[in-house]
Each structure stands twice: as C-alpha cells, then as structure tokens.
Amino acid sequence: MIVDERRSRILQIAEESGFVSLQRLVTEVGASESTIRRDLEFLDSSGQIQRTRGGASYLGDSLSDFDSRRSRASQEKQLIARRTADLIAPGETVLLDGGTTTLEVARHLTGKTLQVLTNSLPIASLLMNRPEIELIFIGGYVYPRTGVALGEQSVEALKKMHASRLVMSTGGITADGLFNSNALLVETERQMIRAADRVTLVADSSKFGQRALSHLCPLSDVDEIVTDDGMSEEWRLVIESAGLKTEVVRT
Amino acid sequence: MIVDERRSRILQIAEESGFVSLQRLVTEVGASESTIRRDLEFLDSSGQIQRTRGGASYLGDSLSDFDSRRSRASQEKQLIARRTADLIAPGETVLLDGGTTTLEVARHLTGKTLQVLTNSLPIASLLMNRPEIELIFIGGYVYPRTGVALGEQSVEALKKMHASRLVMSTGGITADGLFNSNALLVETERQMIRAADRVTLVADSSKFGQRALSHLCPLSDVDEIVTDDGMSEEWRLVIESAGLKTEVVRT
DNA sequence: ACTAAGTGAATGGAAATGATTGTTTTGTTT
DNA sequence: AAACAAAACAATCATTTCCATTCACTTAGT
Numbered sequence A, B: 001m002i003v004d005e006r007r008s009r010i011l012q013i014a015e016e017s018g019f020v021s022l023q024r025l026v027t028e029v030g031a032s033e034s035t036i037r038r039d040l041e042f043l044d045s046s047g048q049i050q051r052t053r054g055g056a057s058y059l060g061d062s063l064s065d066f067d068s069r070r071s072r073a074s075q076e077k078q079l080i081a082r083r084t085a086d087l088i089a090p091g092e093t094v095l096l097d098g099g100t101t102t103l104e105v106a107r108h109l110t111g112k113t114l115q116v117l118t119n120s121l122p123i124a125s126l127l128m129n130r131p132e133i134e135l136i137f138i139g140g141y142v143y144p145r146t147g148v149a150l151g152e153q154s155v156e157a158l159k160k161m162h163a164s165r166l167v168m169s170t171g172g173i174t175a176d177g178l179f180n181s182n183a184l185l186v187e188t189e190r191q192m193i194r195a196a197d198r199v200t201l202v203a204d205s206s207k208f209g210q211r212a213l214s215h216l217c218p219l220s221d222v223d224e225i226v227t228d229d230g231m232s233e234e235w236r237l238v239i240e241s242a243g244l245k246t247e248v249v250r251t
Numbered sequence C: 001a002c003t004a005a006g007t008g009a010a011t012g013g014a015a016a017t018g019a020t021t022g023t024t025t026t027g028t029t030t
Numbered sequence D: 001a002a003a004c005a006a007a008a009c010a011a012t013c014a015t016t017t018c019c020a021t022t023c024a025c026t027t028a029g030t
Helices: A003-017 A022-029 A033-045 A065-070 A075-087 A100-107 A121-127 A152-159 A183-195 A233-241 B003-017 B022-029 B033-045 B063-069 B075-087 B100-107 B121-127 B151-159 B183-195 B233-241
Strands: A019-021 A049-052 A055-058 A093-096 A114-118 A133-137 A140-143 A148-150 A163-168 A172-174 A177-180 A196-202 A214-217 A224-228 A245-249 B019-021 B049-052 B055-058 B093-096 B114-118 B133-137 B140-143 B148-150 B163-168 B172-174 B177-180 B196-202 B214-217 B224-228 B245-249
Touching (some): A003 A022, A003 A033, A019 A022, A033 A055, A148 A183, A183 A214, B003 B022, B003 B049, B022 B033, B033 B049, B033 B055, B075 B224, B100 B163, B140 B151, B163 B183, B233 B245
Parallel strands (some): A114 A133, A196 A224, B163 B196, B196 B224
Antiparallel strands (some): A140 A148
16 A cells, blocks of 8 residues: 555545544554554644554544533634624625634624525534525535535535525645645535635645645635735745635734 | 544533533543543643643633523433433434424434434534534524525425434424424425324423414324423323323423 | 565553552541 | 551553564666
C-alpha cells in the first residue's frame, strides 16, 4: 500500500469517531504497529491529528458537542464569521454547510429576516427558535460527532432546492481547488454548489496549501473567499487570478 | 480503553445528571476505583468537574439543569416513555415522531443498537453523539418552537423509507381515531404510518376524548397504545374492541 | 550492485493501571 | 459527647500496557 493512501485512510478513520486506538488502526489498516506509529507521528507533526497515549484524536473542523462547548472558536473564525454574516442581505435564501466556522456565521445571522437551508444539526438547533428565520433542514444520514446530514437522501433533497447563496467551509485549498476529507460529505457539498447562485467560502488562512482526501471542486466554482490576514501574498495572487473575490479580515 | 476516551465518557456521564458517584463510574466505565479516582483528580485540576466526597459534580450547564428549566416531563410521561422503550428490541429500525413524550422515549433508547429515523430536531440532537445509534434525519420545513420538520419535503423523504416501528404521539383520541392540531403535521404523520410496519402510540390518559383540528387516522391504523392508568374502563373497551393492544403503566 | 526509503520485529524504559495498605472522614449508636 | 463501624480517601507497589529507539530486512530506483 502507498504511504499517502494509508495516511489518508488513517485520517478518515480518525475523523469518523474522533478517537482511534492504535490497535484498531493496526487491524483495520493492516500495517504493523511500528508503521502506524510512524504515520501517527507524521500526521501529528503536520497538525492533522493529536497523538495521545494509545491512539490519536482527530483535529480539524469536526465539531462535536464537546468541542463547541469547551474550546470556543478562535478569534480568526469569529472575525471571519462576522464579516461573512455582513455580506448576507436580509431576505436572502442562504444555504449553510456544516462546520465550526459556519456555525459561527449562523450565530451572527440572528436578527435578519432570512430563509436558511442547512444540513447541520447544531446550526439548526441554534436557529430553530428564531421567528425571523425560516428554517429548512436537509435530511439524511447524520454523521456522528459533526451532526451533519449526508448521503444520497441529502443529495436528493438538495436537488429540489435553490438558494441565493451558499456559505461553505472546506478542509483545504490548493490551486487545484477545494478538498475535504470525507467522500460522502464532498458529494453533498457538490450538490450544494449546484443549488446556489453564489458560493461564499469561509476558510482561515491555515487552510491554504492543505490537501485532503477528496477533491471537492475547482476554485472557479467559488465566487468569494472570506479569510484572515495570515494568507500569504502568493496565495492571494493564486486566488485572485482565478477570478475570486477575497474578503480579508484583520486579526 | 484509551485515557482520553474514558475521561470523555466520565464527563459525559457527569454532565447528564450534574453529579456522579464514584461507584457508578466504576461500574459504568468499567475501570478500577483507583483509575477513576485518578481521572477525577485530573478532570478537577483541569477545571472541568468539581470533586466532592463520593463522586464529582459537573461544572457548567448540566443537561438536567436544562431539562428542569423547561418543565420536566411529568411522571406519567416518564413511565410511559420507559415502558415504550422496553418494547423496542435491539436491531430495530424505529421511526420517532416529534413531541415531548417521544423525546423521553428517545432518552431511554440509548444503549441499544438501533437505527432511528426522526423529524424532530431535539431528538436528533440528543441521539447524534451516540455511537450505537445510526441516525437518519427526515428533513423539511422546521416548525418553530417544536423543532419538527414538516411539509412536502418531509413527506417525500418518508416515501423512500421504511421502519419496523413508528412511535408517535397525538393531540387527542376519540372513537373516530387520532387528531392533531396542525394540518402539515398530520400530513407528515400519515406518511410515517404508511412507512412503518407497526404503530405504537404514546399518549397519557388525558388525551382520551380530546378532539383537535385535524383528523389524523382511524384507530385501526394503530397497533398498540402505551398509556397510564388514568384511562377509564370505558375507553379501554373502545380501544380494545378496535383491536388495539394496550400497555398500561401504573403511576 | 548500490543506495535510500520504508517497513516490521525486538528491546528497554516510561507511563498507566489495579490491588492493597493504612489513614481520614462521616454517620450511628450508646 | 465518646466510641464505634462503614465508607471514602491517599499513598504505595507489582503488573501491565504503551512508547521511542534500534536494527535487520525488503523494495524501488539509479
């Protein structure tokens, strides 16, 4: 088996349940304990997982109820979320993807008269009691921990919907486009892109240059990116030459 | 078992009721007393719980606080919910309607390996982090306050689903059948009945004789009723002559 | 054939665990 | 209030589990 493939698989398994024991990885991936350890070491040093005794825990945009309550969103995410919310005009129909940043965006939407479509349970729970927001939930198989509905049913439901804007997050951005770690999620997000007139990507600057398991879409599918000023000039050029508008918040 | 996993579990248990005894943790987590003590010490020093003699109390908003804030379910509902949960065998595919009683049923489902379909946001939020439960959400227009998905999209989604059992609530029961106050809700519930092999109705005894806006279905659509012993003998005859099984819990 | 990278097994050391001990606290009885 | 028993606790120790390191082996590319 190829190295990258094995590591991707480890990441995927780690993401599913948040925790993976080393032993489980040994049996599921089929490599020796030593190799898995080395992989975990690599993935830890590259910041994708956190090694713990006996296994590893997934880092990244998985929002479990634990995470959202304990560690609040970082300052970058807060600022990005607020700016993104400012872009949204009253009366719009907004499609909201799952993720910690989009959840923060949802927090800032309260008070505006909006129609909100989402496949994220945390976002729906947040907005459910707001009379000024008409909420439509996109059903499907609910992915554990993140509380995001995915799969064929979600895709089918999305086919019948239309929104003026999609606010989405991503696992990584390169010149090739956007990436995410979960194949089912990618499929659902692709359908979201099709359903929306305008695509607004929220991504803190650490996402640039990151590449994850599944390719989601080319850069040209995105209309604008809201990010923080940690983005290098280099990436700014890549993004703007692809015809995307960039909104940069100062931290 | 991995350290972090065990500590997360301790936190989760602590959160549920606000306080946990050490002994309960020993049996539920399956670690030795020493280990649990060490974990409690750690969680205390990191400020997540407060150790007390005999156990520990959760810091922050415990779920039971949350529950008691929004009037806790009555004793009847609790008992009905527990009995209903006992009827459900591991491995079943259960369709759960919205409502406070069905939410209580959902609470008692944790621990069983099940497939759960629901259109209720509160139920989905409750079950979303339970690894033993595969959760499928039925999307649609989210009705404010109750957090239940309704409407054409929900009906369409339900047409493609099938469950071994439906647990539903109702606004009122007469010899003519079941009633509910919301036309959209009635439509969705009718489709639920079609999608399920067996229909279990949860209804406290005050519902008998009540008639609401919309007629939902005849009594013959229901297979069994779980209720409390406030039901009069008269109603018992009506129900049983319609061929329904009745489960009566003693208050 | 040689090198470099990757892999798997073996080793010793570190950390975590469970059982045991003796001590402190709590509640009950007199 | 004093004496006692039961429960809860902290401290210690042997055992187990986990980990980093090392080394030998395989594979792929030059």
